[in-house]
Amino acid sequence: MKTILAFIFMFGLLVFIHEFGHMIFAKRAGMLVREFAIGFGPKIFSFKKNETVYTIRLLPMGGYVRVAGEDPEIIELKPGHHIGLEFNHEGKVNKIIVNHKEKHPNARVIEVEHVDLDHRLVIEGYELDDHEEKHVFSVDEKAFFIMDENETQIAPYDRQFASKTVGQRAMQLFAGPMMNFLLAIVIFFVLGFTQGVPVEQAKIDQIQPGSPAEQAGFKNGDEIIKINGTTIESFTEFQIIVRENPETELAMTVQRDDEQIELSVTPNAVYIEEIDEEFGQIGVYQAFHKSAVGTVKYGFTKTYEITTLILTNLGKLITGQYSIDMLSGPVGIYDATDQVVKSGISNFFMWTAILSINLGIINLVPLPALDGGRLLFIAIEAVRGKPIDPQKEGLVHFIGFAMLMLLMIIVTWNDIQRLFL
Structure with missing residues (x-):
């Protein structure tokens, strides 16, 4: 039980810090953060604060921050759709009821002719019993879609990922790994303060x-x-x-x-x-x-030393000096954590710092679906002066994600064979 609690704490801390970096810089740039998630798969727990839904999900394999515009919008209105509209005190649409309109008797039902929720923020359409006069409705920038009685905030273009500068987008992607390095520095600083350097x-x-x-x-x-x-x-x-x-x-x-x-x-x-x-x-x-100056120095130098060591080993893996069998997945990390927990709290936090650095480095590797892969696409955009087709980029990341999941399965199977078979 002690190891399980330590592993949950460590995993939660590393993922939280990483995704917090993505979220805070997305919000600083004015992006709409739809969801902040720890884990993947079905929701175990969730709550909403301001514009963001915070969730804990079943599979402890990472986490994500879902920013408007990074993925295709779930709800799309097309000509001919019948929708219900509710208005705020300024006369602007603040709720767009996509289905189950009968549950909203005060909604004004129209047939859609044209929708622009990216730039002009208008919905054009006709009353169901009057196709002669077209109405143009202004939409509040924080209006909600209501679908299956669930609310989804609209995302005007200036709140979407793609609307931001190359620098803002790059910083939002880099912020996750950066926070992992900062976490390691803080942990080493605390260890240096408590036990000396x-x-x-x-x-x-x-x-x-x-x-x-x-x-x-x-x-x-x-x-x-x-x-x-x-x-x-x-x-x-x-x-x-x-x-x-x-x-x-x-x-x-x-x-x-x-x-x-x-x-x-x-x-x-x-x-x-x-x-x-x-x-x-x-x-x-x-x-x-014990040394005050040495403690500050230790936080940075130890992070640098471990970063160098991990990069050296990563280079050996790429050049074939190490085989894929040396990689560890969640099972292998859990087993290592079990050994570290038995050796004391200081070693546990040292292990946490090492894994945090490792997470930061791995995410900066320029592979599709990782932060490094997405940063590579932004770098290409900066050089060529225009972005790569979003559909093509999305396909590359999808394939990359599938390959990463396959690698995770292989590594986990190797861990199981090494430990139990």
Whole structure:
């Protein structure tokens, strides 16, 4: 139960922050945000505030912000349709009843001849018993369609995604990944404030019981200054040498208080099946210290380091150095979260920050249906001076989304085989 709650919290936080970025910049640009959703599939819970419906959906596979104009409008009025009109105190149409007009006895029923709800905001038509005189009705910019007794706000062109500048649209798309990077920075800042920031030197703070380091005689506070005669400048440098030398004896020079001592240690070999790689480990933890300036710096530098690492691994995946089997879906992430939760709250939030960076990077990959793919289309528009045909772009994104769902199924199946079969 502890892992389930932690996973729900983590998933909800990452998706909420990402979609919040999309939503807030859409609203700042004047776009009509129809829905803010966590998850996909059937609604579990929903409520409406101002113009936006907030929903939680069944399938925990992401989320979305539905902005007017990004998809074809659900309701379209055509000549010959019979609709009901209700008016506000200014005499403008504020409700357009598409069906079940009998439930609105005060509505004025007309036959549609022409509708322009994008620019002029008018409906032209005739009374059902009088086709001689055409009436032109002004429509309020915040009028609603009423279909099956459900309200859908109209979206004049200036409230639609396509009406905004290239910069506004690009920022709205980039804002989701940007918020994931900002979340990681904040988490690392909080961790640095609460537990301190890692010292740059290869200084040891804790030693695992029964580990090679304990058996070799290491103590808390020791600083490794040389390995096999090579000077060690940082804990990262020390880690790299240990990782690259499993089951290999290493001679280490250690600064302990005011003296230098020589210790020999043989790292254990740890095998990672997902990437078919073995690395060394001696069972020590890096030392930390409290620093206000260091805490701020840590938030940015740690985010940068992890971003670089993820991009490096992504490059290896693209070039074939890593196989698709190393990817993890929701099942694999849940299993990893279970292990992290058992290791403590600090490691859980560190894991959350890493996943947030990963989510930001993946969404910026220029693939159809992802934020990066849509940004690519906007970049092409900026270069050529006009947008690509919306239908063609929509088809590309639809195919891309289908391929991503297929990839998700494959990755999830691999997770299940790895963990349960």
